[in-house]
Amino acid sequence: MTMPTEQDRVLIFDTTLRDGEQSPGATMTHEEKLEIAELLDDMGVDIIEAGFPIASEGDFAAVSEIAMRSKEAVICGLARANVKDIDRCWEAVKRAGKPRIHTFIGTSPLHRQIPNLSMDQMADLIHDTVTHARNLCDNVQWSPMDATRTEHDYLCRVVEIAIKAGATTINIPDTVGYTAPRESADLIRMLIERVPGADEVVFATHCHNDLGMATANALAAVEAGARQVESTINGLGERAGNTALEEVVMALKVRNDIMPYQTGVDTSKIMNISRRVAQVSGFPVQFNKAIVGKNAFAHESGIHQDGMLKNPQNFEIMRPEDVGLAASSLPLGKHSGRAALKAKMTALGYDLADNQLADIFVRFKELADRKKEVFDEDLIALMGAASEAHDRLKVKFLRVICGTEAPQSADLTLTIDGVDQQVTATGDGPVDATFNAVKVLFPHTARLNLYQVHAVTGGTDAQATVTVRMEEDGKIVTGQSSDTDTVVASAKAYVNALNNLIVRREKTKPEAI
Numbered sequence: 001m002t003m004p005t006e007q008d009r010v011l012i013f014d015t016t017l018r019d020g021e022q023s024p025g026a027t028m029t030h031e032e033k034l035e036i037a038e039l040l041d042d043m044g045v046d047i048i049e050a051g052f053p054i055a056s057e058g059d060f061a062a063v064s065e066i067a068m069r070s071k072e073a074v075i076c077g078l079a080r081a082n083v084k085d086i087d088r089c090w091e092a093v094k095r096a097g098k099p100r101i102h103t104f105i106g107t108s109p110l111h112r113q114i115p116n117l118s119m120d121q122m123a124d125l126i127h128d129t130v131t132h133a134r135n136l137c138d139n140v141q142w143s144p145m146d147a148t149r150t151e152h153d154y155l156c157r158v159v160e161i162a163i164k165a166g167a168t169t170i171n172i173p174d175t176v177g178y179t180a181p182r183e184s185a186d187l188i189r190m191l192i193e194r195v196p197g198a199d200e201v202v203f204a205t206h207c208h209n210d211l212g213m214a215t216a217n218a219l220a221a222v223e224a225g226a227r228q229v230e231s232t233i234n235g236l237g238e239r240a241g242n243t244a245l246e247e248v249v250m251a252l253k254v255r256n257d258i259m260p261y262q263t264g265v266d267t268s269k270i271m272n273i274s275r276r277v278a279q280v281s282g283f284p285v286q287f288n289k290a291i292v293g294k295n296a297f298a299h300e301s302g303i304h305q306d307g308m309l310k311n312p313q314n315f316e317i318m319r320p321e322d323v324g325l326a327a328s329s330l331p332l333g334k335h336s337g338r339a340a341l342k343a344k345m346t347a348l349g350y351d352l353a354d355n356q357l358a359d360i361f362v363r364f365k366e367l368a369d370r371k372k373e374v375f376d377e378d379l380i381a382l383m384g385a386a387s388e389a390h391d392r393l394k395v396k397f398l399r400v401i402c403g404t405e406a407p408q409s410a411d412l413t414l415t416i417d418g419v420d421q422q423v424t425a426t427g428d429g430p431v432d433a434t435f436n437a438v439k440v441l442f443p444h445t446a447r448l449n450l451y452q453v454h455a456v457t458g459g460t461d462a463q464a465t466v467t468v469r470m471e472e473d474g475k476i477v478t479g480q481s482s483d484t485d486t487v488v489a490s491a492k493a494y495v496n497a498l499n500n501l502i503v504r505r506e507k508t509k510p511e512a513i
């Protein structure tokens with residue numbers, strides 16, 4: 001790969017804290033804004049639009065503090081085309097290591113009617129306000145709001161005026177998300193070709209997503225010569241939002257073969273900031289959102305899961321770690337197949353033979369038809385049920401009498417090879433009485449050499465897990481069971497060990513000649 005030249009470098013301008021916050025309901029607190037600004041600075045965003053200082057005392061305070069705390073990023077504030085806004089903006093950003101004033105006015109026929117100015121009056125105002133901003137700050141961005149619906153000749157005229165008045169960045173907003181990729185590119189190309197002095201400034205693109213084309217329009221503008229992309233985390237912003245920062249940055253990284261441009265963003269920090277912005281703005285990320293959606297690296301269908309297990313590149317064009325995710329996920333559901341089930345069972349510690357996998361797969365599909373997602377706990381329970389189905393011994397009923405008066409007794413019914421058998425036995429405590437009852441119903445010579453109880457959860461209703469280990473003729477088997485009743489868990493663990501012993505006996509039986 002060749003080293004980036006200046007022409008390859010695309011500046012990333014983040015406006016989550018200004019345009020993003022303009023989404024109805026997305027207001028962030030002062031502390032939250034400071035935190036997001038710090039995350040943006042740390043991830044290598046070039047310019048942070050921290051707010052609109054004239055809008056409120058709170059916005060002014062946030063922009064001022066973000067400016068004071070900034071490290072590498074340029075800190076920018078927004079201002080309308082008037083001296084009061086621009087002065088207030090400068091007051092807020094001037095403490096930044098790298099301050100920028102961003103001033104704008106709507107230039108389209110419709111927008112010129114908002115302040116009710118003629119073309120000439122507006123041209124004069126642009127000249128005066130950009131000059132004023134440039135006298136305060138040597139880094140000035142100017143935007144003709146609604147540029148994509150502005151007459152080309154007039155747009156060229158006002159862009160030239162802004163450049164002559166000292167603007168260093170010319171931003172071309174598609175304020176209402178109206179343009180389409182080819183048109184977006186043609187507009188930037190036209191301005192660069194026609195406007196005198198265009199080669200001395202950076203052209204920026206600022207797109208909205210009303211027709212779902214914000215990212216495509218921004219990338220088309222880059223291909224035509226724009227070298228600053230304005231965007232927000234998770235695509236937050238007015239109405240349907242702005243270009244999503246993560247989409248532009250990852251598109252340029254993944255398709256660098258056809259879009260050979262570099263950004264300074266550390267993409268491994270994307271997931272973290274996406275989650276924080278979703279939390280603080282209260283705008284959840286849609287599950288299937290590109291790059292940062294919950295499902296962006298998740299595969300449920302069997303054919304895709306099998307392909308992923310064979311080679312992740314079969315179904316993923318970027319690595320999860322490149323966006324800060326630990327790994328892709330293969331959630332199990334009704335569309336999953338044997339390959340993913342086997343991989344999950346192996347991860348859970350089950351080494352399944354082919355016939356066991358076939359058996360559990362049938363049970364899994366039955367469950368998946370009833371449930372949206374089958375979790376690890378469901379599979380463990382399915383395994384328990386599957387192994388119990390083949391057991392020769394089952395605990396059917398148990399009642400113990402225990403307390404200060406000896407002897408303690410256990411009334412036990414075991415189902416042995418499908419037939420219920422009942423006995424009452426005594427012992428030194430309820431567990432001993434229960435084990436004696438098992439021995440009466442299923443006589444054996446195995447010696448108990450471990451009995452262990454531990455609580456799975458806290459509280460008096462905790463699940464107890466009992467482990468039993470026994471030995472017969474050198475064959476060691478273990479049994480385990482959980483129940484909120486410790487004696488029931490003990491009976492089931494003991495019976496589980498005996499079932500395992502029966503299987504071992506069968507396996508080690510000498511072959512008949």
Ligand SMILES: CC(=O)SCCNC(=O)CCNC(=O)[C@H](O)C(C)(C)COP(=O)(O)OP(=O)(O)OC[C@H]1O[C@@H](n2cnc3c(N)ncnc32)[C@H](O)[C@@H]1OP(=O)(O)O
Pocket residue numbers: 019022052054055056079080081082104105106114115145175238
């Ligand atoms: C496309 C964009 O994202 S633009 C940014 C939009 N963001 C915001 O508006 C958020 C912050 N805004 C605010 O807090 C308020 O609107 C304020 C403080 C800026 C202004 O509040 P108010 O003085 O009460 O005015 P109000 O919001 O009602 O109307 C906007 C005024 O700004 C004028 N105006 C709008 N854009 C511009 C501009 N670029 N340059 C100069 N004047 C402008 C309008 O003509 C109108 O003025 P008028 O009252 O003389 O007709």
Ligand SMILES: CC(C)C(=O)C(=O)O
Pocket residue numbers: 019078104143145146171173174175176206208
């Ligand atoms: C202020 C400008 C740049 C804006 O947000 C827009 O036009 O969408």
Ligand SMILES: [Mg+2]
Pocket residue numbers: 019173175206208238
């Ligand atoms: Mg905007």
